[in-house]
Amino acid sequence: MKQKLRFAHLVLQGAKKDNIYRQLRNSKVSGPYITVGTKRMINFCSNDYLGLSVKKNVTSQMQSSSRLVSGNDVSFDTLEKTLARHKSQQRSLVFPTGYMANLGAISAMVGKNDVVLSDELNHASIIEACRLSGARIAIYKHNDVDDLEKKIKANKAKRKFVITEGIFSMDGDFADLKQITEQTEKSGAILILDDAHGDFTVGTDGRGSAHLQGVGKKIDAYISSLSKGLGSFGGYVASEESIVDLCINKARSFIYTSALPSFLVEMSLQRFHQNRSARQKKLASNVARLSSGLKKIGYDIKSTTHIIPIIIGSEKKALEFGKYVYDNGVFAQPIRYPTVAKNSARLRVSVTAWLSDSHIDDALYTFEKAGKKFDIL
Structure with a gap:
């Protein structure tokens, strides 16, 4: 390692010590599921809220210029x-x-x-x-x-x-x-x-x-x-x-x-121009099912939208909590400082219209076990 670049190593060491180090993981998303390596899980980290990301045929030419030059198709x-x-x-x-x-x-x-x-x-x-x-x-x-x-x-x-x-x-x-x-x-x-x-x-x-x-x-x-x-x-x-x-x-x-x-x-x-109304209704139904289920389990849920944070607090515990639900088939990423304030780490659960009732019920079962294991409930 070049000595003048050692600062990067020291910064990363500090991030690992503070439990805020991040790594890229190869994954593939398919409908309501995500596969990381060979592990397939229910995906609660998607921003495709209405589940519209279906592949279409690509026939158009790529642009390679600013729109103000020659790229304004x-x-x-x-x-x-x-x-x-x-x-x-x-x-x-x-x-x-x-x-x-x-x-x-x-x-x-x-x-x-x-x-x-x-x-x-x-x-x-x-x-x-x-x-x-x-x-x-x-x-x-x-x-x-x-x-x-x-x-x-x-x-x-x-x-x-x-x-x-x-x-x-x-x-x-x-x-x-x-x-x-x-x-x-x-x-x-x-x-x-x-x-x-x-x-x-x-x-x-x-x-x-x-x-x-x-x-x-x-x-x-x-x-x-x-x-x-x-x-x-x-x-x-x-x-x-x-x-x-x-x-x-x-x-x-x-x-x-x-x-x-x-x-x-x-x-x-x-x-x-797709019919989005049915997917909006499904999204709202899924939000209500997951939110009410989490509250029934004992989580303090204040969100009324498709973004539902499960507040953990400690960065270390959030990582452990996230690994536990990951190991049990639920993909919901821990969010830590500096994205959120220190000691307000959480799992950011994203609800989509892709999810079925059984997906949500399976996740609720896992979240209940995790909450009890880590003394969140």
């Missing part, structure tokens, strides 16, 4: 008009990933003389985007609208942005969008909603968290993912014409990267 226009209508917005813009959509759109909209009020549990991509913008950042307590109001009043910047997730990716709870939109309307703050986990899965026609709470028209800019509820790939922003045009001109993660391959754009269109 006509399929983008069709998808973007569809997504704009989906969110009742004037226009939308597709990015290669949801992470890149947050980085590009937020840093394009927000400037160094602005202030960003960001929920303390917002996703890492939002945090990085806010830092890139150069704006002053004020963190408000998670879903605490009173704290948000205080921080809005305390900041005198000419432009104020409020940024929140619709469904929070690690706790699985909804943002209180009714009260948040009251604050942004009263103060004139611009509201950006990252609805990656709510889009296509909740609300009428899967229109997302804001529509579910009756405030869809009060969101100034939506940022979302095509790889979760839609089971495809990519991300997008939807807003009024000027905001999307600003992103085209200023979002570096859009300008300086190759276009998303057009076959993935066409895949998103195909999946958007």
